[in-house]
Amino acid sequence: MEKNGVVVFVTRTGHARQLAELIQKETGFPAAEIGDRVSRKGFFGYMKAGFQAVAKKATPITDPAISLSDKKIVILVQPIWASSVVPPLRTWLQSHANELQGKKTALLVTNKGGPVDKLKIAFETEFWPLAALASISENTDESERLSIVRAFLASL
Numbered sequence: 001m002e003k004n005g006v007v008v009f010v011t012r013t014g015h016a017r018q019l020a021e022l023i024q025k026e027t028g029f030p031a032a033e034i035g036d037r038v039s040r041k042g043f044f045g046y047m048k049a050g051f052q053a054v055a056k057k058a059t060p061i062t063d064p065a066i067s068l069s070d071k072k073i074v075i076l077v078q079p080i081w082a083s084s085v086v087p088p089l090r091t092w093l094q095s096h097a098n099e100l101q102g103k104k105t106a107l108l109v110t111n112k113g114g115p116v117d118k119l120k121i122a123f124e125t126e127f128w129p130l131a132a133l134a135s136i137s138e139n140t141d142e143s144e145r146l147s148i149v150r151a152f153l154a155s156l
């Protein structure tokens, strides 16, 4: 695997952050959070997340402003919201699309165990091919999580 990469993540309740930190530990890549500027708390926040994901919205973010120019691999980590690219990640991808050309993009998702095949199609239709995709259900234990992450990284 290339030595030079970065981890970029979005999270609502912290699971994606844990996975991003695990990748950071395994690779030494810096991890940066895309700040979600839409309130997603409570029932209405949850519903809004689902609607905006399905409607393919690009919603306001706080951009972590990480340097991408010297990076060969970009590992994205997001929760699954209705089988979709989450809106804050979409905003980030759109605003950095030019800089991301020619880099390996991989996607790791946290979910409640639902399928990810639709997300792969959705991502690749809207953006570009993924070098790797893996999913880890929230209730996966630590050793299983580590082995999925290691296999995911080894495939890059």
Ligand SMILES: Cc1cc2nc3c(=O)[nH]c(=O)nc-3n(C[C@H](O)[C@H](O)[C@H](O)COP(=O)(O)O)c2cc1C
Pocket (backbone or CB within 6 Å): 010, 011, 012, 013, 014, 015, 016, 017, 046, 047, 049, 050, 051, 078, 079, 080, 081, 082, 083, 110, 111, 112, 113, 114, 115, 138
């Ligand atoms: C609006 C919304 C839709 C979701 N849809 C799915 C889904 O289709 N399949 C699934 O397995 N989990 C789904 N989830 C659960 C999240 O993917 C899961 O809780 C994830 O681990 C949360 O990550 P986070 O803590 O980083 O926000 C959904 C969550 C939200 C808020």
